[in-house]
Amino acid sequence: MNAIFERTSVRQYTNKKADPKTIETILKAGCAAPSAVNKQPWELIVVTDPARLAELAKFSPYAVCVQDAAFAVVVCADTNRHFGDAYDVQDLSALSENMLIEAKDLGLGGVWLGGYPETDRVDWLRRYFDLPDSIQPYWVLSFGYPAHDLEPKQKWDPARIHWETFEK
Numbered sequence: 678m679n680a681i682f683e684r685t686s687v688r689q690y691t692n693k694k695a696d697p698k699t700i701e702t703i704l705k706a707g708c709a710a711p712s713a714v715n716k717q718p719w720e721l722i723v724v725t726d727p728a729r730l731a732e733l734a735k736f737s738p739y740a741v742c743v744q745d746a747a748f749a750v751v752v753c754a755d756t757n758r759h760f761g762d763a764y765d766v767q768d769l770s771a772l773s774e775n776m777l778i779e780a781k782d783l784g785l786g787g788v789w790l791g792g793y794p795e796t797d798r799v800d801w802l803r804r805y806f807d808l809p810d811s812i813q814p815y816w817v818l819s820f821g822y823p824a825h826d827l828e829p830k831q832k833w834d835p836a837r838i839h840w841e842t843f844e845k
């Protein structure tokens with residue numbers, strides 16, 4: 678699938694908005710992810726309002742790109758409906774990567790903006806969205822139409838692959 682190989686983190690966007698159908702398709706791609714014991718613990722807060730995006734950009738020192746995003750998704754877990762905190766991280770990671778790849782496939786770009794395990798960032802999200810105790814925020818995904826063409830980073834290194842045994 679080309680979108681997997683062509684995806685790269687996009688932090689600069691044009692001012693083009695994403696239509697609701699496009700946003701929904703990206704969200705559906707996320708929710709098609711595998712999930713431990715099929716608990717699907719995800720709860721997603723979609724932010725499209727420019728004033729709220731400008732505020733959300735303050736959740737982390739490394740999230741300034743959110744202020745120019747077409748939309749952002751705050752990735753959370755419902756701890757009343759999960760298999761365990763450690764599984765939430767894995768389920769939400771699978772969901773997030775699906776969304777980034779789908780965005781690429783639809784001509785958008787996105788970037789994963791780290792929250793967990795930085796407690797100050799997670800606490801910021803909890804306060805800003807006034808989340809109930811059972812909803813655990815993890816991180817934010819920022820999406821928009823890329824302002825520039827970007828080449829994906831080359832990561833493939835056959836030396837990292839170990840066939841049958843871990844030879845030393």
Ligand SMILES: Cc1cc2nc3c(=O)[nH]c(=O)nc-3n(C[C@H](O)[C@H](O)[C@H](O)COP(=O)(O)O)c2cc1C
Binds near residue numbers: 684739788829830
């Ligand atoms: C868990 C995680 C946290 C990240 N946090 C940030 C972040 O806070 N800000 C940012 O600009 N990029 C963040 N990134 C994006 C990485 O910097 C990026 O994926 C990495 O440099 C590889 O580049 P690529 O995505 O273009 O392949 C994060 C990625 C992951 C997986």
